[in-house]
Amino acid sequence: AQSVTQPDIHITVSEGASLELRCNYSYGATPYLFWYVQSPGQGLQLLLKYFSGDTLVQGIKGFEAEFKRSQSSFNLRKPSVHWSDAAEYFCAVDTSYSGGGADGLTFGKGTHLIIQP
């Protein structure tokens, strides 16, 4: 079965500094890859996704992520964080391909991002 690992439970970053959140997955093929953000009391908002093609994907709010097949990783980056970026970030994989059955998303445990002024 597939799994997703987000090794950092909490990360603290100063406002204006760069950010990288790590995500590794375990699956026999390349799944669809997603990053979602959840603010307190809110649902999940999609930041970006990787299906195929260019391994560097751009998302909303200035985020980007790079897919590295050799490392089974899909790390999220932002060059300069803002206080409003404080939230919970979830990496997820989807192993159900178009036209096939759906297994739902498999999520990592999340990384809680704290922004220091």
Place this chain on the structure above:
Amino acid sequence: GAGVSQSPSNKVTEKGKDVELRCDPISGHTALYWYRQSLGQGLEFLIYFQGNSAPDKSGLPSDRFSAERTGGSVSTLTIQRTQQEDSAVYLCASSYLGGGETQYFGPGTRLLVL
């Protein structure tokens, strides 16, 4: 357009009571998903509906959980004889098609079982 909506936003119930949680997907989306988010287990996939097809119920935590989708649109997740371990946030998502399409999430229903 309107996003995924869920009701109620909060539900407090007593152990042993039944609860119904409702999800309205984005108009035109054929796929609908239910997830549970709890402190101990994180985000867990529960069940998936594609149109009017019968769902695969193997992801439901116990036989006290059931779900239905009427007319390929609105879905209801029912928990019978609630237990304290059912306390969680229940999230619904929809996508235009199934299998790999982007899922759009609702705000969730926060369930507390006393």
